[in-house]
Amino acid sequence: MEEIGSFVSIIRTDEARIEGILGEVDLPNQRIVVKNARSFGSEGRKLRGAQIPPSLFKGGCTTLGSRQIKDMEIILLSPQERNFPSLSQRRTGARNTVDGPSFSEIVKGEKN
Numbered sequence: 001m002e003e004i005g006s007f008v009s010i011i012r013t014d015e016a017r018i019e020g021i022l023g024e025v026d027l028p029n030q031r032i033v034v035k036n037a038r039s040f041g042s043e044g045r046k047l048r049g050a051q052i053p054p055s056l057f058k059g060g061c062t063t064l065g066s067r068q069i070k071d072m073e074i075i076l077l078s079p080q081e082r083n084f085p086s087l088s089q090r091r092t093g094a095r096n097t098v099d100g101p102s103f104s105e106i107v108k109g110e111k112n
Helices: 103-108
Strands: 007-012 017-026 031-041 058-065 069-075
Touching (some): 017 058
Antiparallel strands (some): 007 017, 031 058
């Protein structure tokens, strides 16, 4: 699967954003593993209840099931761009973005 090793930005169903490197896609169990994961919290996206604060911990692995993923963006970055600490710092600058497949498309084995 060519998406393995790509930079991903994921919005979970609880509205928290996670960024990291797509490490594994477990199709039979409908799970993905994000390496070097960092949580940026809900960043004001939650409409009800308390916002989720960003996590101070970074660099771990996070496993997410398909029901935990609201949105996932696969981003192609040059080796130089991968050295930046956060995708959010690049959102205003130029980047090589590809409208990658959604998680459900990856699970189903579909391509854009």
